[in-house]
Amino acid sequence: MRRIRIFFLTVVCSVVFAGAAAAVPPSGAGTYSDLVGLFEDFLAYKAPSAWNANFNDPDAPDHGLVDYSPPAIAKRRAELTELRARLDDMNVAEWPIAQQAEYLAVRAQFDAQAFLLEVSQPWARDPGFYADQLLRITFTELPLAGEDKAMFERQLAAVPAIIEAAKQNLDDPAGDYAALALHNLTTADGVGHGHPYRAEPPAGIIGWYEDLRERARGLHPELMPAIDAAHAAAADYRDWLQDNMDSFTAEAGVGAAQYDWYLKHAKLLPFTSDELIVLSNREWDRLYSFYALAQHRNRDLTDLTPAKTEKDYQKRIDAADRNIREFLVREEIITVPDYVGELDTNGPFITRPQGLNFWEQVQFRDPHPDHLHAVIPGHRFDGLLEDHNDHPIRGRITDGVRAEGWGTYLEESMMRAGVLDEYAQVEELIYLFGIFRAARVPADVGMQRNEMTVQEAVDFMRSKTPWLDENVARVDAEIYLRRPPGYGIGYTIGNFQMRGLLADRAAQLGDDFVLKEFHDDFMAAGRLPISLIRWQMTGMDNEIRDFWETEPIPE
Structure with a gap:
C-alpha cells in the first residue's frame, strides 16, 4: 500500500504543480479579491480533516464520523487539485509586498494539506x-x-x-x-x-x-x-x-527529502534540515555555557525551591504576572490593548506520587519563564490579539514556528531587557528552557528523517537537558513526531528568526529604531511565517526568493 500511495503521490503532485512558474510570482488572471475568496473556500474544504468525529450534528450519518476511507481521501485529493489550479492562476506579480506575502502564506497552507494527504496520512499510518x-x-x-x-x-x-x-x-x-x-x-x-x-x-x-x-x-x-x-x-x-x-514495520518519519520539502514549501523556512542541526547545536553550546556562568554567579545565593502549596504557588504566579505587566508598560516593550485582562496561567498546581516533572520543576520554582512564553506577552496574549484580527487572511493563519518562535524569543530577550533584574536566579531557569528547546531540534529532525527512534530521541534529549524526566521527554518526542513536521524545531529556529529580524530592523533604522514599534509592527503582521513578516517589515527578499519556485513532493 505504501508503494501504491507513493506512485499516486507522484501523479497527483505532477498535476498539482503543473504549469507553476519557477522563481517568480505568478502572472495569471486572479485578483487579490479572488485570493481572499479562494482562501475562504480552502478553509471550508479543510475544516473536517483534523479529527475523526463531529458530534455537533445529531442528524449526521454514522455518528458524525469523518470518512477517511481510500475513496474519500481520493476525492479530497481531487478537490485540492481543483482549488490549487485557481491558486496558481493569480496575478501576484502585480500586487504589493504585503499581498504577495499573504499569497505565499496561503500557498503554504495548500502545500501542507497536500503533504498531509500524500505523505503524513495519519489515518492510515498512526494508530494514535x-x-x-x-x-x-x-x-x-x-x-x-x-x-x-x-x-x-x-x-x-x-x-x-x-x-x-x-x-x-x-x-x-x-x-x-x-x-x-x-x-x-x-x-x-x-x-x-x-x-x-x-x-x-x-x-x-x-x-x-x-x-x-x-x-x-x-x-x-x-x-x-x-x-x-x-x-x-x-x-x-x-x-x-x-x-x-x-x-507494524513502517517508518514513522517522513524521510529526509520529504522533510526538507516540507520545511521549504509548507513552513517557508530558509533552512535545510542539516542547517537546522548546525544552528541548534551552536545554540545549545551558547545556552549551556551561559547556564554554567549563571550558576557560578549565583553560587552563594539560597537555591530556589518549588512551591509546596497551591497558595504559595498562586502567590508566585501573581507576583510574576504583576512584574511582567508593569515591566511591559514601564519599559515601553509592547502595546497591551485595553481588552487584555486576566490570562490565567499555563500550569496548575498538582502533587504527583512520582514527584515533579521537568515543567513543574521550573514552573513551581518561579513562573516567569513560562509566563513570558505562554501567557503574556506570549501565547495567550498572542492568541487574544489574533482573535481581534479581522483580516480575512492574516487573522486566520497561525504558523507554528511563528507562534513558538515568538514565545521562545520572549524568554531570554525580556530577561536581557530587564524583567528579571530583581530575580537573578530565574536566569538559570530561562536557560534551562532554552537548553531543552535546542535539544529538541536534532531529536525532531532525527525522528522525521528516520535516523532516530522515539526512545533514541528521548535518550538524546535527556542527555542534553538537566532535570528532564523520561515522561516529559517521551511526550515531547511523541508530540513533535506526530504533529505535522517542523513543529518541534519551531521554538529554537523561530527564536533565531526573531533575533535575526530584530537585528536587521535595528541596523536598518539605526537611531530611529524603537523596540515597542518593532514589537507592535511584528504583532500587527499576524501569525504568518516569520520569513514573510521579515520581508514585509524590512523589504529584504533574500530569504523568500526561492519560495516562488514550486516543486513536487519527492518520492
Whole structure:
C-alpha cells in the first residue's frame, strides 16, 4: 500500500504543480479579491480533516464520523487539485509586498494539506490518530441533562465506530506510532495534557473510561451500557494493537527529502534540515555555557525551591504576572490593548506520587519563564490579539514556528531587557528552557528523517537537558513526531528568526529604531511565517526568493 500511495503521490503532485512558474510570482488572471475568496473556500474544504468525529450534528450519518476511507481521501485529493489550479492562476506579480506575502502564506497552507494527504496520512499510518479521539469525552463532568447529555450519548456511541474505522483504515502503521498509541491507552505518564486532577491518575485512556464508569454508576445508571460498550471498544483496540504489533514495520518519519520539502514549501523556512542541526547545536553550546556562568554567579545565593502549596504557588504566579505587566508598560516593550485582562496561567498546581516533572520543576520554582512564553506577552496574549484580527487572511493563519518562535524569543530577550533584574536566579531557569528547546531540534529532525527512534530521541534529549524526566521527554518526542513536521524545531529556529529580524530592523533604522514599534509592527503582521513578516517589515527578499519556485513532493 505504501508503494501504491507513493506512485499516486507522484501523479497527483505532477498535476498539482503543473504549469507553476519557477522563481517568480505568478502572472495569471486572479485578483487579490479572488485570493481572499479562494482562501475562504480552502478553509471550508479543510475544516473536517483534523479529527475523526463531529458530534455537533445529531442528524449526521454514522455518528458524525469523518470518512477517511481510500475513496474519500481520493476525492479530497481531487478537490485540492481543483482549488490549487485557481491558486496558481493569480496575478501576484502585480500586487504589493504585503499581498504577495499573504499569497505565499496561503500557498503554504495548500502545500501542507497536500503533504498531509500524500505523505503524513495519519489515518492510515498512526494508530494514535484514533486513540487520541477516545480520551476527552471521559473528562465529562457528571451529572448531565438536556442537550449536554444528548451530546455525551452521541460521543459514547461513536467510540466503537471510531475503533472499527481504525481497523479498516490503518493499512500502513508505523511501529513507533503503534507503540505510542498503546502506551497512551494503558499508561499514566504523570505529565498532564489538561487532564482533570486525580490523586492517582488513571492508567491511560482505558483507565479514564474506568474512572468515568465509576462516576456514572450512581449518577447515570441508564448510561452504563453505552459507557461499558465504549470501554470495551477501547480495550479491544488495545488488544488489536498488541496482537498486530509485529506487523507494524513502517517508518514513522517522513524521510529526509520529504522533510526538507516540507520545511521549504509548507513552513517557508530558509533552512535545510542539516542547517537546522548546525544552528541548534551552536545554540545549545551558547545556552549551556551561559547556564554554567549563571550558576557560578549565583553560587552563594539560597537555591530556589518549588512551591509546596497551591497558595504559595498562586502567590508566585501573581507576583510574576504583576512584574511582567508593569515591566511591559514601564519599559515601553509592547502595546497591551485595553481588552487584555486576566490570562490565567499555563500550569496548575498538582502533587504527583512520582514527584515533579521537568515543567513543574521550573514552573513551581518561579513562573516567569513560562509566563513570558505562554501567557503574556506570549501565547495567550498572542492568541487574544489574533482573535481581534479581522483580516480575512492574516487573522486566520497561525504558523507554528511563528507562534513558538515568538514565545521562545520572549524568554531570554525580556530577561536581557530587564524583567528579571530583581530575580537573578530565574536566569538559570530561562536557560534551562532554552537548553531543552535546542535539544529538541536534532531529536525532531532525527525522528522525521528516520535516523532516530522515539526512545533514541528521548535518550538524546535527556542527555542534553538537566532535570528532564523520561515522561516529559517521551511526550515531547511523541508530540513533535506526530504533529505535522517542523513543529518541534519551531521554538529554537523561530527564536533565531526573531533575533535575526530584530537585528536587521535595528541596523536598518539605526537611531530611529524603537523596540515597542518593532514589537507592535511584528504583532500587527499576524501569525504568518516569520520569513514573510521579515520581508514585509524590512523589504529584504533574500530569504523568500526561492519560495516562488514550486516543486513536487519527492518520492
